[in-house]
Amino acid sequence: MSTSGSTFRIDGRAAMFAGSAVGVLLVLVYVGSGAGRWFDAALAGYLIGVLMGVFAVVYRYLVWIQRPPTARLNRRGWESFRRKGRVGHNAVGLVGLVGTNLLAQGFIRKRSTARWAAHQLVFWGCLLAAAVTFPLTLGWVHFESVGQQGSHYKAFFFGIGTGSFSATSLVGFTTFHLLNISAFMVIGGVLIFLFRRTRDPGALAVERSGDFLALAGLFGVSITGLFLTASTMWLEGRYYAFLTNVHALTVIMGLLYIPFGKLFHIFQRPANLGVHFYRAEGARGVQHECRECHKPYASAMQVADLKEVLPAVGFDYRDNAGGNWQDICPSCRRKMVTAAQVARVGGFG
Amino acid sequence: MGSPLIRGNMFVIDQSRCIGCEACVQACEECGTHRGESLIHLEFVDRGATPQTAPMVCMHCEDPTCAQVCPADAIKQNEDGVVQSSLKPRCIGCSNCVLACPFGVPKYFALPDQMMKCDMCYDRTSVGLKPMCASVCPSQALWFGTPEEFADTRRGELMFEFRFGNQLVPTKVATVVNDRSDGPVDPLAEPPSRWQDDPFGLEEAFS
Amino acid sequence: MARIPVTDEQLIERYGPHLNQAPPGGWNAGLDFDKVVNTHCCFCGQQCGIRLKVKDNEVVGFEPWYDFPFNEGKLCPKGVKRYLQGSHPDRLLEPLERDPSAPGGFRTVTWDHALSRVVAEIQRIQAAYGNDAFAMLSGVSITNEKSYLVGKFARLALQTANLDYNGRLCMVSAGAANKKALGMDRASNSWSDIPLADVVFVAGANVAECAPITTSYIWRARDRGAKLIVADPRVTPLARTADVFLGLRPGTDSALMGTILHVLIANDWLDHDFINAHTLGFEEAAAEVRDYTPEWGSKVTGVPADRIVEAARLWGTSATGMLLHARGIEHHTKGVENVLSCINLGLATGKYGKPGCGVSTITGQGNGQGGREQGHKCDQLPGNRDITNPEHRAYVAQVWGCDESEIPGKGITAEEIVEAIHAGEIKGLLSICFNPLVSLPDTKFTAEALDKLEFYANIDFFLSETAQHADIVLPGSLQEEDEGTTTSAEGRTIKINAAIDPPGNARRDWEILLDIARGLGREKYFGFSSTREIFEEMKVASHGGTADYFGMTWDRIEDEMGIFWPCPEEGHPGTPRLYEGGVFAHPDGKARFHPVAYRPPAEVVDDEYPVWLTTGRVISQYLSGTQTRRIGPLVEQYPEPLCEMHPRMAESLGVVTGDIVRVTSRRGEMTLPARVVESIRPDTVFIPYHWPGRQAANQLTNRALDPVSKIPEYKVSAVRVVKAEGHVEIRDKRVTALEERRRGDG
Numbered sequence A: 001m002s003t004s005g006s007t008f009r010i011d012g013r014a015a016m017f018a019g020s021a022v023g024v025l026l027v028l029v030y031v032g033s034g035a036g037r038w039f040d041a042a043l044a045g046y047l048i049g050v051l052m053g054v055f056a057v058v059y060r061y062l063v064w065i066q067r068p069p070t071a072r073l074n075r076r077g078w079e080s081f082r083r084k085g086r087v088g089h090n091a092v093g094l095v096g097l098v099g100t101n102l103l104a105q106g107f108i109r110k111r112s113t114a115r116w117a118a119h120q121l122v123f124w125g126c127l128l129a130a131a132v133t134f135p136l137t138l139g140w141v142h143f144e145s146v147g148q149q150g151s152h153y154k155a156f157f158f159g160i161g162t163g164s165f166s167a168t169s170l171v172g173f174t175t176f177h178l179l180n181i182s183a184f185m186v187i188g189g190v191l192i193f194l195f196r197r198t199r200d201p202g203a204l205a206v207e208r209s210g211d212f213l214a215l216a217g218l219f220g221v222s223i224t225g226l227f228l229t230a231s232t233m234w235l236e237g238r239y240y241a242f243l244t245n246v247h248a249l250t251v252i253m254g255l256l257y258i259p260f261g262k263l264f265h266i267f268q269r270p271a272n273l274g275v276h277f278y279r280a281e282g283a284r285g286v287q288h289e290c291r292e293c294h295k296p297y298a299s300a301m302q303v304a305d306l307k308e309v310l311p312a313v314g315f316d317y318r319d320n321a322g323g324n325w326q327d328i329c330p331s332c333r334r335k336m337v338t339a340a341q342v343a344r345v346g347g348f349g
Numbered sequence B: 001m002g003s004p005l006i007r008g009n010m011f012v013i014d015q016s017r018c019i020g021c022e023a024c025v026q027a028c029e030e031c032g033t034h035r036g037e038s039l040i041h042l043e044f045v046d047r048g049a050t051p052q053t054a055p056m057v058c059m060h061c062e063d064p065t066c067a068q069v070c071p072a073d074a075i076k077q078n079e080d081g082v083v084q085s086s087l088k089p090r091c092i093g094c095s096n097c098v099l100a101c102p103f104g105v106p107k108y109f110a111l112p113d114q115m116m117k118c119d120m121c122y123d124r125t126s127v128g129l130k131p132m133c134a135s136v137c138p139s140q141a142l143w144f145g146t147p148e149e150f151a152d153t154r155r156g157e158l159m160f161e162f163r164f165g166n167q168l169v170p171t172k173v174a175t176v177v178n179d180r181s182d183g184p185v186d187p188l189a190e191p192p193s194r195w196q197d198d199p200f201g202l203e204e205a206f207s
Numbered sequence C: 001m002a003r004i005p006v007t008d009e010q011l012i013e014r015y016g017p018h019l020n021q022a023p024p025g026g027w028n029a030g031l032d033f034d035k036v037v038n039t040h041c042c043f044c045g046q047q048c049g050i051r052l053k054v055k056d057n058e059v060v061g062f063e064p065w066y067d068f069p070f071n072e073g074k075l076c077p078k079g080v081k082r083y084l085q086g087s088h089p090d091r092l093l094e095p096l097e098r099d100p101s102a103p104g105g106f107r108t109v110t111w112d113h114a115l116s117r118v119v120a121e122i123q124r125i126q127a128a129y130g131n132d133a134f135a136m137l138s139g140v141s142i143t144n145e146k147s148y149l150v151g152k153f154a155r156l157a158l159q160t161a162n163l164d165y166n167g168r169l170c171m172v173s174a175g176a177a178n179k180k181a182l183g184m185d186r187a188s189n190s191w192s193d194i195p196l197a198d199v200v201f202v203a204g205a206n207v208a209e210c211a212p213i214t215t216s217y218i219w220r221a222r223d224r225g226a227k228l229i230v231a232d233p234r235v236t237p238l239a240r241t242a243d244v245f246l247g248l249r250p251g252t253d254s255a256l257m258g259t260i261l262h263v264l265i266a267n268d269w270l271d272h273d274f275i276n277a278h279t280l281g282f283e284e285a286a287a288e289v290r291d292y293t294p295e296w297g298s299k300v301t302g303v304p305a306d307r308i309v310e311a312a313r314l315w316g317t318s319a320t321g322m323l324l325h326a327r328g329i330e331h332h333t334k335g336v337e338n339v340l341s342c343i344n345l346g347l348a349t350g351k352y353g354k355p356g357c358g359v360s361t362i363t364g365q366g367n368g369q370g371g372r373e374q375g376h377k378c379d380q381l382p383g384n385r386d387i388t389n390p391e392h393r394a395y396v397a398q399v400w401g402c403d404e405s406e407i408p409g410k411g412i413t414a415e416e417i418v419e420a421i422h423a424g425e426i427k428g429l430l431s432i433c434f435n436p437l438v439s440l441p442d443t444k445f446t447a448e449a450l451d452k453l454e455f456y457a458n459i460d461f462f463l464s465e466t467a468q469h470a471d472i473v474l475p476g477s478l479q480e481e482d483e484g485t486t487t488s489a490e491g492r493t494i495k496i497n498a499a500i501d502p503p504g505n506a507r508r509d510w511e512i513l514l515d516i517a518r519g520l521g522r523e524k525y526f527g528f529s530s531t532r533e534i535f536e537e538m539k540v541a542s543h544g545g546t547a548d549y550f551g552m553t554w555d556r557i558e559d560e561m562g563i564f565w566p567c568p569e570e571g572h573p574g575t576p577r578l579y580e581g582g583v584f585a586h587p588d589g590k591a592r593f594h595p596v597a598y599r600p601p602a603e604v605v606d607d608e609y610p611v612w613l614t615t616g617r618v619i620s621q622y623l624s625g626t627q628t629r630r631i632g633p634l635v636e637q638y639p640e641p642l643c644e645m646h647p648r649m650a651e652s653l654g655v656v657t658g659d660i661v662r663v664t665s666r667r668g669e670m671t672l673p674a675r676v677v678e679s680i681r682p683d684t685v686f687i688p689y690h691w692p693g694r695q696a697a698n699q700l701t702n703r704a705l706d707p708v709s710k711i712p713e714y715k716v717s718a719v720r721v722v723k724a725e726g727h728v729e730i731r732d733k734r735v736t737a738l739e740e741r742r743r744g745d746g
Helices: A010-034 A041-066 A069-084 A086-105 A105-109 A113-137 A170-198 A201-206 A209-234 A240-257 A263-268 A271-284 A302-310 A330-344 B023-028 B096-100 B133-137 B147-153 C008-015 C077-085 C111-129 C144-158 C173-180 C192-197 C216-222 C253-266 C272-278 C283-288 C294-301 C305-317 C335-348 C390-400 C416-422 C443-452 C511-518 C529-543 C554-559 C632-638 C648-651
Strands: A141-146 A152-157 A158-167 A287-289 A296-299 B008-013 B039-042 B053-056 B105-108 B114-116 B144-145 B157-163 B168-178 C037-039 C049-055 C056-062 C096-098 C106-107 C134-138 C163-165 C199-203 C227-231 C244-245 C321-325 C357-361 C428-433 C454-460 C472-475 C484-487 C492-496 C613-614 C643-645 C660-664 C669-676 C684-690 C702-703 C717-723
Touching: A010 A041, A041 A069, A041 A113, A041 A240, A041 A263, A069 A086, A069 A271, A069 A296, A069 A302, A086 A105, A105 A113, A113 A141, A113 A170, A113 A209, A158 A170, A170 A209, A209 A240, A209 A263, A271 A296, A287 A302, A296 A302, A302 B096, A330 B039, A330 B168, B008 B147, B023 B133, B023 C077, B023 C632, B039 C335, B039 C669, B133 B144, B133 C056, B144 B147, B168 C294, C049 C077, C077 C632, C096 C111, C111 C134, C111 C428, C111 C472, C111 C511, C134 C416, C144 C163, C144 C428, C144 C484, C144 C511, C144 C529, C163 C416, C163 C454, C173 C283, C173 C335, C173 C357, C192 C216, C192 C321, C199 C216, C199 C253, C199 C305, C199 C484, C216 C227, C227 C305, C244 C305, C244 C660, C253 C283, C253 C294, C253 C305, C253 C335, C272 C335, C283 C335, C294 C305, C321 C335, C335 C357, C390 C529, C416 C443, C416 C702, C484 C529, C492 C554, C554 C684, C643 C648, C643 C660, C648 C669, C648 C717
Parallel strands: B008 B168, C134 C163, C134 C428, C199 C227, C199 C321, C227 C244, C321 C357, C428 C454, C454 C472, C613 C684, C643 C669
Antiparallel strands: A141 A152, A152 A158, A287 A296, B008 B144, B039 B053, B105 B114, B157 B168, C037 C049, C049 C056, C096 C106, C096 C472, C484 C492, C613 C717, C643 C684, C660 C669, C660 C717
């Protein structure tokens, strides 16, 4: 799979920002864990993984957002959002879009209910797992035993005590098994995805290893996490040390994989919200008329944007007469290509 | 130049032969990679003036404009040089590709809010089968086979280059021209020509 | 009592046409299948090979059949979407009896009840009015075996002379002319000869839309450098690319061909050796066209004289050439003469019996070729035998095990049967595979006739517009629900394989006929227990006739992907190309020229009706549309009839594309949207005929028949065209979307 046109030069600025992000995170770890007092040394490996992951994601994100089409859309999206007199309207709209689009993911449901269910399971499973593990790993949350029975715990966030609960209560059980619940959700989703793949030879053909790697990674992290629970609950801790290492390794590899593979869409997808505002802004503005058929076919803003972006990515569709192929609508382009080809075989038509 | 071949075969589109029957349009949605969505284009050039129709599949550019203008990195060329539909998780539905493609190929679908495009029936071509459209095309305006078969059975020469203004666009899919040495197919340079300006001899004082 | 039982709207609501949009389970269900069946498309005479994918007794999709030599995987849109006719909500699953009080106008009855009612009515009518007062109409979208069975059934079970078929609206002009001139009714060549031709002359055939796969054969010839001549009042998609286009006035085909013959003679572009050795009657034919100069021809046909000369030059000076014709020259009161005038061109230049040479009709219906050979034409017995010939009768009587006197004589033709019903001479009707209410000319007349029937039984898989008039409807089988053989336009007999069983209580057509025969007490002639047994008898019955299938076997047909008849004895390879070495099928081996004098069509334009109307087909619909008007994607492709007219006419009428026009003839009128195109003659309008009711082009057409073939003159009527003012209802509400949302969810 090639990403056409990408160059493998190190982007110093992006690296600097990514490094800064890591620095900020370290400060937060220091503060959140009471200068390391509540930091769980057993999670050090995960912390390193997280720091590396953060660096990689921020770096990759910055490189991506600087690509000419992305940068242009990013800028236009925010401009559209901040358009005078529409900010309030747009802000409300944004909340709605986050709900329907990013969280409920209705657009996937329109494609297929099964696919949507699978994605929701994986999505919420991952979110839940992240909400539990990241604060623990970064030392922001820790538990202390309270009272005499040894079964009562109190949770601390940034060193500030919150509620206490009994480990044997429903709240306690749920709290300690959140990760298991999330693992089951993720595994369920992954299995639905895989089942659909096997029944869909077409999807299989265009599938690239990246997709399976993502599914395999999610599955690996979830299943090794469950093994840890199984070891504690039913095997009196047998293989625990070994399983801990395996789990840590899969998690760290997973974190490092995020920027390179399919999972990076988690960070790209929100750009879709920008597109909504860009599109709405375009629809309100002047429409571009096709040079040939004189029918409007796109927003003048987007055509103008493309005419600026294209040279930046190495294309020149201008002609000698001062026109631009980009001023012709897709339908007329197809017809003109046909007419030109027909002329080259003897003028049928 | 990249190879036009995929498992020894190549795709050739000869629009001049199109009879507008839409077998390709109907067969396209039967393809396993995009069941239920027809991605090929077929329209009359100008029905009032001529029955000529314009079919268009993805030409699979060597350097695809659609992929380069995609803000989301969602359009990829695979190892066979086939430019695939947008990656579903990534595509943000901006339609940059739809507007920028010099051949007018990508289609935006409002329902999943995504772009889909002709992927040369990769489920079929990757195992040596013909794509759906080229399988059924009664006039063989859409053709898929080996270069030897083409040379043995077809008139004309293969052309893998198009010119749109200053931009030269080399493609994986070929079209057919009488004489390759006349240069790339250039929609802005070719004078529009019609087979018969006067099919019913009206200008010859007949009625 | 064969009036429609309830209103049109109620019938449509219950029985459709509804639109099937997606495969069983929806597009997202994935393409899971248990088996793939090699068989053939059910639409059109090309009978393209196709592989149907089957799951749980439903056809769920298709795969191109690359190995089948005729089409090598190619299909037109009808073939692609054909699988959507199965698992259709309109599919008839139970026998129905007319009942105006029932929802939709029909109540469900048992097979026993339905069959005994049919038998009782046949017996009652025949007892009261005579055997011939009960007629049968059949069609040729059914297999050879069913065609054969229908012929035998009508003669020996119904014991009526009045059996005819819908090929009467299709191939009979070509058939009659070929028999007269060449002694045999079959396309002269397998299609593999087309690519070998140096000139291809397409006359009155919209190849791209009505025989789409033939396009590839013509292009193969052109890839070798062949020239293309097209004669048509419209610039069809293939005509667009022609080297010589002859845009003739409707109804002037024989004048055009006569003029070409004149030019051939004048320039001595003739094959004298061939004419002398292998033909009779050249002098008479030549004398007839002595005055058909290019100037005269140009005046009559409206084609520039130099183009006629150029066409003649190409045809006359090319070493090889194929002339392909179809309904465009055959749907005329001069259908037979038009074909004879084409054959004259082939004979005069020696273009027969050699590679790349021939004059062939492109048969239209699915089994139009095979169906007409097995004896369900009013004048024929199996093997293309003549029902009036005592020897032929004796042979068939011997095969059937009946007395020769038991075989009725020659009956009347399809349109004449409808006229006899209208006149009250025929009182009862059994029909299968025929929708005359859409396909016969003068729709109003046909509807009146149906209303007069005392009893009408119909065998069909959907409730066609004609079936709506029935007293009893017997649910028969779709092509994919039964096996058998058909014979394609090329003369290639091929094997249809059953992909599924008939659903619900629907039954195979032949089983239904056998049961009726049993009810009539004639089971001794119908002891068949399988289609194959019918084939075995049919083959014997054809033996010694011109269409001789005797040497074919069930297995060979399948293994060899078709056998071309004649195949008179076992081991015979079949005969792809006829008349090799100039040996024709007349007893003396010689072909006959026929003098063809041009005469005008039955109806000509005048001050009152100043515009020519010609009718035809569109690519996405098949014949009367009983099947294809129920397949959503095909309906979307061309949802309603459009009236094609030239900008000059449009301008004079003040019409632009999309405006509604009213077209009126002496038979009726219709309103429909105009499509203004330069691809039609300025004096002519075109309307496709696939739709019923107020959208039926046949409301306008003329019942005038060819005196020999009795084909109606669909291709020429005189009409008046005006822009419709005020409120106009154009849609017949015959199409209601089955699913609002196209995509199922998986």
